[in-house]
Amino acid sequence: MRAQGLAALRLLLPAAAVWFCGISAVQAETLEFQPCSLTGSGGNGNLTAECSRWRQPLDRNNPDAGQLELFVTRLPSTALEPAADAFTIINGGPGGSSVDLLVDLAQVMRAFTRKRDVLVIDQRGTGRSAPLTCEALTDTVEVPDAATTVTMTRQCLDSLPHDPRFFTTSVAVEDLEALRQTLGYRQLSVYGVSYGTRVAMQYMRTYPDATRAVVIDGVVPPQRVLGGSIAVHSQDSLQAVFDRCAEDAACAETFPRLEEEFAQVSQRLKDAAIPLQLQHPVTGLPTELKLGYGHLAMWLRFALYAPETSGLIPLIIHQAAAEQNYLPVAANALRLVHDITTALNYGMHNAVVCTEDAPFFAIQPVDYTALDNTYLGREMYDTLAAMCSAWPRGTLHEDMKEPLRSDVPTLLLSGEYDPITPPAWAAQVLPGLSQAHHVVAPGQGHGVIARGCIPKMVLDFVESADVEEIDDSCTQHLGPYPFFVDLMGPPP
Numbered sequence: 001m002r003a004q005g006l007a008a009l010r011l012l013l014p015a016a017a018v019w020f021c022g023i024s025a026v027q028a029e030t031l032e033f034q035p036c037s038l039t040g041s042g043g044n045g046n047l048t049a050e051c052s053r054w055r056q057p058l059d060r061n062n063p064d065a066g067q068l069e070l071f072v073t074r075l076p077s078t079a080l081e082p083a084a085d086a087f088t089i090i091n092g093g094p095g096g097s098s099v100d101l102l103v104d105l106a107q108v109m110r111a112f113t114r115k116r117d118v119l120v121i122d123q124r125g126t127g128r129s130a131p132l133t134c135e136a137l138t139d140t141v142e143v144p145d146a147a148t149t150v151t152m153t154r155q156c157l158d159s160l161p162h163d164p165r166f167f168t169t170s171v172a173v174e175d176l177e178a179l180r181q182t183l184g185y186r187q188l189s190v191y192g193v194s195y196g197t198r199v200a201m202q203y204m205r206t207y208p209d210a211t212r213a214v215v216i217d218g219v220v221p222p223q224r225v226l227g228g229s230i231a232v233h234s235q236d237s238l239q240a241v242f243d244r245c246a247e248d249a250a251c252a253e254t255f256p257r258l259e260e261e262f263a264q265v266s267q268r269l270k271d272a273a274i275p276l277q278l279q280h281p282v283t284g285l286p287t288e289l290k291l292g293y294g295h296l297a298m299w300l301r302f303a304l305y306a307p308e309t310s311g312l313i314p315l316i317i318h319q320a321a322a323e324q325n326y327l328p329v330a331a332n333a334l335r336l337v338h339d340i341t342t343a344l345n346y347g348m349h350n351a352v353v354c355t356e357d358a359p360f361f362a363i364q365p366v367d368y369t370a371l372d373n374t375y376l377g378r379e380m381y382d383t384l385a386a387m388c389s390a391w392p393r394g395t396l397h398e399d400m401k402e403p404l405r406s407d408v409p410t411l412l413l414s415g416e417y418d419p420i421t422p423p424a425w426a427a428q429v430l431p432g433l434s435q436a437h438h439v440v441a442p443g444q445g446h447g448v449i450a451r452g453c454i455p456k457m458v459l460d461f462v463e464s465a466d467v468e469e470i471d472d473s474c475t476q477h478l479g480p481y482p483f484f485v486d487l488m489g490p491p492p
Contacts, residue, residue: 030182031052031054031072031182031183032052033050033051033052033072033074034050034051034052035048035049035050035051036048036049036050036051036073037049038051038073038099038102038103039103040100040101040102040103040104040106041096041097041100041101041103041104041339041342041343042282042338042339042342042343044103044104045103045104045106046103047102047103047106049073049074049075049102050073050074050075050076051071051072051073051074052071052072052073052074053069053070053071053072054069054070054071054072054121054179054182055067055068055069055070056068056070056124056175056178058162058163058166059163059166060171060174065163065166068124068129068130068162069129069130070121070122070124070129070130070175071099071121071122071127071128071129072119072120072121072122072179073099073102073119073120073121074086074117074118074119074120075102075109075110075112075113075117075118076113076117077113077114077115077116077117078113078114079113079114079115079116082115082116082117083115083116084185084186084187085116085185085186085187085188085189085212086116086117086118086119086180086183086185086188086189087112087116087117087118087119087188087189087190087191087462088118088119088120088121088176088188088189088190088191089101089102089105089109089118089120089190089191089192089193089196090123090190090191090192090193090196090199090200091123091126091193091194091195091196092192092193092194092195092196092197092218092447093126093194093195093344093345093348093349094169094195094348094349094352094353095125095126095344095345095346095348095349095352096126096127096195096196096343096344097122097126097127097128097343098120098121098122098123098126098127098196099120099121099122099127099128100127100343101120101193102118102120105449105450108449108450108455111455111456111459112459112462115463116189117185119179119183119185119188121175121176121179123172123175123199123348124166124167124171124172124175124348125162125164125167125345125347125348125351126345126348127345130161130162131345131347131348132160132161132162132164132167132345132346132347132348132351133159133345133346133347134156134159134160134345134346134347134350135156135159141292141294141295141298141333141337142292142294143294143379143380143383144383146382146383146386149383149386149387150386150387150389150390153350153386153387153390153391154390156346156347156350157390157391157392160347164347164348164350164351164391164392164394165351165355165392165393165394165395166394166395167347167348167351167352167394168351168352168355168356168394168395168396169198169199169202169352169356169396169400170202170394170395170396170397170400171394171395172199173199173202173203173206173207173397176188176199176203177203177206177207177210180210187209187210187211187212188203188210188211188212189211189212189213189214189215189462189465190203190204190211190213190214190215191214191215191216191217191449191458191462192214192215192216192217193216193217193218193447193449194217194218194220194420194421194446194447195220195352196217197216197217197218197219197220197421198220198222198356200214200215200216201214201216201222201404201406201429202222202397202400204404204406204408204410205222205399205404205405205406206397208406208407208408211408212408212409212465213408213409213410213411213461213462213465214408214409214410214411215410215411215413215449215458215461215462216410216411216412216413216426216429217413217447217448217449218413218414218415218418218420218421218446218447218448219412219413219414219421219425219426219429220421220425221403221404221425221428221429222400222401222402222403222404222429223401223402223403223428224364224425224428225357225360225361225363225364226353226357227357227358227361227366227380227381227384227385228361228364228365228366228367228371228381230376230380230381230420231371231374231375231376231377231378231380231381232367232370232371232374233418233419233420233421233422234300234301234304234374234375234376234419234420235373235374235375235376236419236422237304237310237417237418237419237445238300238304238313238375238419240417241304241310241313241314242258242259242262244480244483245258245314245483246258248482248483250483250485250490250491251314251483251485254314254318254485254486255314255315255317255318255485258314258317258318261317261318261320261321261322262317262321264321265296265317265320265321266293266296266375268320269291269292269293269295269296270293273290273291273292274290274291274292274326275288275289275290275291276288276289276290276291276326276327276330277289278327278330278331278334280334281331281332281334281335281338282334282335282338287334289330289334291326291329291330291333295329295330295333296329296333297375297376298333298336298337299316299329299332299333299336300313300375301376301419302336303332304417304419304445305419305420305445305446305447306445306446307417307443307444307445307480307481308481310417310445310480310481311480311481311482311483311484311490312484314483314484315483315484315485315486315487316328316329316332350387350388350391351391351394353384353387353388354387354388354391354392354393354394355393355394355395355396356396356400356401357384357388358384358385358387358388359388359393360401361381361385366378366381403429403431403432404429404432404433405432405433406432406433406434407433407434407435408433408435409435409436409461409465409466409467410433410435410436410437410467411436411437411439411457411458411461411467411470412426412429412430412436412437412438412439413426413438413439413441413448413449413454413458414426414438414439414440414441414448415440415441415444415445415446415447415448416440416441416442416443416444417443417444417445417480418444418445418446419445419446420446421446423438423440426438435467436467437467437470437472439454439457439470439472439475441454441475441478442475442476442478442479442480443478443479443480443481444478444480451478452474452475452477452478453474453475453477454475457470457471457472457474457475
């Protein structure tokens with residue numbers, strides 16, 4: 001990484017204040033790690049690790065601006081002589097916790113400790129590192145008008161504990177390099193997913209000698225301006241679901257009017273919200289909900305991220321259209337609202353988007369006709385523009401929006417049906433990389449590191465740092481999840 005009304009989760013691109021800083025000017029601080037137990041997103045999972053709190057300047061160019069506390073965790077290598085580099089991961093959003101991602105991917109991440117330490121920092125503004133939260137921007141899925149958006153944004157700014165200008169990608173890159181130097185690692189091997197690919201690519205651009213190998217999963221090209229393309233790419237992925245259903249014998253027989261039923265359900269919810277009573281899917285408490293079109297759009301947007309949830313779309317649409325059963329849409333929407341609002345820090349999200357994306361909307365003008373022909377429409381784009389009109393631009397490396405050119409060995413991962421960072425985006429980055437290999441995972445969505453044989457492929461690449469040794473033939477066994485034709489699941 002997100003719903004249209006929950007702020008437009010995810011974007012990119014530079015703006016004002018160009019920022020320079022030499023890490024050598026930062027006084028090194030020894031970190032003392034202590035045993036700790038970590039839970040992941042939504043309080044799920046449990047991982048035993050080493051943890052530390054690390055104080056860093058808010059503004060590296062102004063010692064008088066104060067400090068903030070960053071959270072660092074480490075999985076020590078099990079090797080008798082660990083490698084001189086550490087492996088690190090960077091979550092997406094922007095606004096997601098990398099430590100939560102570590103816990104969520106614990107079964108995958110533990111394998112990396114056989115040769116090297118796994119070192120993870122919660123990016124400033126996220127998770128356990130001086131989080132920037134904005135309650136006013138997370139309490140509804142409905143899209144507010146421009147004036148209301150600006151008011152809510154200013155309320156958010158007034159509530160923040162730190163100056164948001166120093167919570168951008170460029171600052172995060174400097175934090176990561178300062179951490180590497182403080183702990184004495186020769187290099188870092190870096191994995192980034194979604195927005196995390198932006199951070200990973202900027203790190204390898206700024207500190208190439210400190211970067212051993214990079215894996216970018218769901219790639220956002222540095223030169224891309226996110227905002228206007230989100231709805232279009234999501235519509236393309238939804239159409240792919242419709243097309244695959246029409247080509248699948250069981251799905252086509254069970255749901256012969258799927259696109260027509262989707263239009264019917266959409267119009268019904270646009271005309272008027274439906275009052276429902278249901279058991280909350282997370283808390284289990286009786287809940288009243290006025291189900292509107294925003295809930296449907298939010299559920300669809302994130303259902304398209306994974307093949308398992310994409311496989312449910314025809315059945316849930318059909319139940320709403322043919323049986324007037326809107327409870328599955330409502331339950332999924334409530335779960336998403338809970339998951340998103342607990343997993344993302346919107347203040348940090350806005351600090352990134354309003355520095356690195358919105359200021360560049362004029363460079364890549366939006367095609368409103370194309371947006372109007374999507375199920376998400378133009379509201380997300382307009383909401384971002386309104387929000388960022390009131391948000392201060394932060395610090396930015398001057399080269400950040402230039403196409404990436406690097407000799408660092410790089411593995412690029414894409415999902416065939418990714419609804420936000422399509423494979424074509426990774427292909428845009430390839431020409432600037434002298435040592436690179438692009439893998440498109442068949443039938444997959446957004447973020448593929450945990451799919452099939454890909455964890456082993458990534459592990460082998462990180463250990464060798466040699467793209468010539470990558471064998472991706474095993475990924476051809478992947479594919480889309482079969483469609484559910486009833487509540488019992490896919491056909492035999």
